[in-house]
Amino acid sequence: MSPTVVRHSKQIVEEHKRLRESLSRIQSMVVKPPEASRRSGWLKDLAAELTDLEPRLKAHFEAEEKSGFFDDITESWPGTSDICRRMMGEHESLLKAVSDVCGTAAGPATLDETSFRSLLERAGLLIRDVSRHVERENDLMFRTLEGGPAAQD
Ligand SMILES: [Fe+2]
Numbered sequence: 001m002s003p004t005v006v007r008h009s010k011q012i013v014e015e016h017k018r019l020r021e022s023l024s025r026i027q028s029m030v031v032k033p034p035e036a037s038r039r040s041g042w043l044k045d046l047a048a049e050l051t052d053l054e055p056r057l058k059a060h061f062e063a064e065e066k067s068g069f070f071d072d073i074t075e076s077w078p079g080t081s082d083i084c085r086r087m088m089g090e091h092e093s094l095l096k097a098v099s100d101v102c103g104t105a106a107g108p109a110t111l112d113e114t115s116f117r118s119l120l121e122r123a124g125l126l127i128r129d130v131s132r133h134v135e136r137e138n139d140l141m142f143r144t145l146e147g148g149p150a151a152q153d
């Protein structure tokens with residue numbers, strides 16, 4: 001077990017759990033969109049969820065990058081340097097996507113059908129991409145905690 005990765009893991013696992021809870025709430029809204037006449041309240045609720053998620057996601061990514069979490073993984077398991085770089089690269093694009101979807105949801109209270117469909121699609125992709133990021137990171141962290149390369153299979 002890697003003692004340096006252990007010191008980050010508890011907090012990261014806890015934050016991932018809370019992020020997943022937010023994503024799950026957002027997903028349940030997106031899979032059951034309201035009829036046109038009830039969209040403005042729904043957009044307000046979606047904007048509130050995303051406005052809550054955005055700063056937490058930003059703080060989480062910053063903590064991962066600045067705490068040395070990825071450096072510790074790479075140090076414990078040198079073969080992971082490429083994937084760690086990719087994971088850090090995803091932070092920027094995921095934050096941009098949250099901000100983009102949040103901006104639309106918090107925008108005009110009425111959206112035409114095309115804009116509304118586009119919002120649903122982008123929100124769905126955002127949920128998928130953040131969820132995948134969190135899953136891959138958990139997997140990387142747990143494998144490193146279990147001993148790294150020897151535990152790959
Ligand atoms: Fe991350």
Ligand SMILES: [Fe+2]
Pocket residue numbers: 012016060064134137
């Ligand atoms: Fe993370």
